[in-house]
Amino acid sequence: MKNILIKVKIIVLLSLVAGSCTDLDEEVFGRLSPDNYYQTEEEALSSVVGVYQSLSRVVDVGDAWRIAEFGTDEFFVPGRTSGGWFDEHNMEIMRHQVTPQNSAVSRAWGWYIFPTIGRANAVMQSLSDSPNAENLGSLIAETRALRAYAYFYAMDFWGNVPIFTEARVDPNNLPTTNSRAEVFDFVVSEMLAAAEELPSVNEVNSAEYYPRFTKEAIYAALATIYLNAEVYTGTPRWSEAVDMADKVINSGAYALEGKVGDVFLATNEENSQEIISSFSIDPTVNAGNNQFILYTQHALDKEKYGLPFTPANGYSTGPIALNRYEEQDERRELIAYGPQYYLNGAPLKDASGEQLVLVPIQDMTAAEDNEGYKVLKYSPVGVSWAGFNADNDFVLMRYADVLLIKAEALFRTGDVGTALTLVNQVRERSNASPLSTLTIADIEDERARELLWEGHRRRDMIRFGSYYTDTFGIKTGITEEWRNIYPIPTEQIVSNPNLKQNPNY
Structure with missing residues (x-):
């Protein structure tokens, strides 16, 4: 059963959510006066839901997720000889030859990431200005x-971006670029502050509270951020990554599901042991949609799964x-x-009676319809x-x-034994053979196996260095580090x- 977020979306989201931005120079402010709104937590939650939906x-399958996967060795979108899908800007990213005019990167900025920031700024302002603000601390922390x-x-x-926290932009005083290290410090401090105010997963009724952020959801995010700190700032933060991971592990609230695929079923919101943070989806009431099957699967999968549409084979x-x-690995x-x-x-x-046989992509710009393997990330079985x-x-x-x-x-700080035990714990779930020794390459490969198409691979390849040195698809040479x-x-x-272009672009 979908939670309170869905109910709030149905009733009030479209009419009551605070405004968002699509450009840094666009004015952003809440449409509702704090003097006559947010009298109750439910009213306030209606606007916070809008920020969840934006994030x-x-x-989802849009440009923010795509640019996290494009340019890696696990995600390709070839042009088809039958028509469709060819996009030179996608090819740029896959070649590691992106330009500032790239439309996919531009949409990720202007349609996805910064509208979420703008909406959050507006909602935080309205929550803070509400006459009921003293009772809205947890919702302010969520936002x-x-x-x-x-x-x-x-x-x-993008690394170097403006840190802007006001509800509206002064067109005569536009935001300026902050360094990546400054943004890192801001993100960490904001998440730590939020975690102080949020409830633990052990303090809420999970069925009712799901999928709102808990302390553990933020600790898990911080573990990721600290894991990549050396890339972002030049200084590794391995011990902090361990500390945040331990906060999640020691909560005792989570465990691995029986199979990886169970996490991504249509029923995955129902008391999953493994999901730490997620977004509630119910297209039957206009509360989000999941289009992975539409964008990924071959057209004949309409018949295989009894789908009410023909997939786009992208x-x-x-x-x-x-x-x-x-x-034997179940993954x-x-x-x-x-x-x-x-x-x-x-x-x-x-x-015509010919069996579908999926083969590797032979030509990234003119592939036949049976070229390209398919990842069944989100199962169509049991879907409404x-x-x-x-x-x-x-x-998430x-x-x-x-x-x-x-x-x-732990491996990077010398505790190879404990690291090996943890990796084997993940492998055992999927019937993969236990490793007897562990290298840093093993860890990169295990993350690639376990987290296929979950938006981590580009970040991981950069951290491990394979982003620069490996060749795959239409990437045929060494990638410069500034990319x-x-x-x-x-x-x-x-x-x-006032924005400053990143070096060498």
Whole structure:
């Protein structure tokens, strides 16, 4: 059953949520006067829900998620000879040759990340100005954490971005660029402050409170941020990553599900042991939508799964991702490759009677319809469909990631034995052979196996260095280190000349 967030969305979200921004020079302010609104927590929650919904777009199939996966060895979108999908700006990212005019990067900034920040600023202002503000501390903390999360993505993608916390922008005093290290400090301090005010997962009724942020959700986010601190600031923070991971682990509230795929089922909101933070989705009442199946699967999967639409055959992976898994590793089953079958085992055939056989991509700019393996990240089984929209909740962070974060941070500080135990704990769940020794390359590979298409791979490849040295797809050469952040979109610099372009772009 969907939680209170869905109910609030249905009743008040479209009419009551505070405004958002799409450009740094756009005025942003709440549409409601704090003098006559936020008299109750439910009224205040209606606006906070809007910020959750905005942040959820960083893990849906749009540009914010795509630019976290494009340019890696696990995600490709080839142009098709049958028409569709070719996009030179996508090819730029896959080649590691992004320019400031790249439309996907521009949309991620202007449609996803900074609108979330603008909306959070407006809601925080309205909450703080409410006559009931003294009773809204937890909701203010939630909004602060949501804004910090959006700034984490901004820092990760663009590095040097403005820190702006006001509800409206003065067109005569536009924001200026802060360094990546400054943004890092801001994100960490905001998340730590928010965590102080938020309840622990052990202090709430999970069925009623889900999927709102708890202390543990913020600790898990901080574990990720500290894990990448050396990339962001030049200074490693491994011990802090371990500390934050331990706060989640020691809560005793989480465990690995029986199978990885269980986390991504349409019923994944129902008392999952593994989900730490997620976004509630219910397209049947216009409360978000999940379109992974639409964008990923082959057209014939309409027949395989009895879908009410024809999938678009876009997102793909290939042999590099597949071959990381041992044959008996259950996670391998989530990649569709080779001859395809109905769920009852009968060959999946097209209208001419030919069985569908998925093969590696031969030509990234002109691929045949059967080229490219498919990742069944979110299962279509048991879905309540609204057109081509599924109701699987989006997963932001889960327990397996926290275990692997702790393992990596411990390995890097010399505790190889404990790190090995943690990695094997994750492997055991999926019937992968236990490792007897552990290298840093093993940890990178295990994260790639476990977290396939969950938006971590680009960040991981940068941290491990493979982003620069490995070749895959249409990336054929060495990547310069300055390309570990994207350029500030040209249209943003035109709108706000105070912004400073990232080096070498």
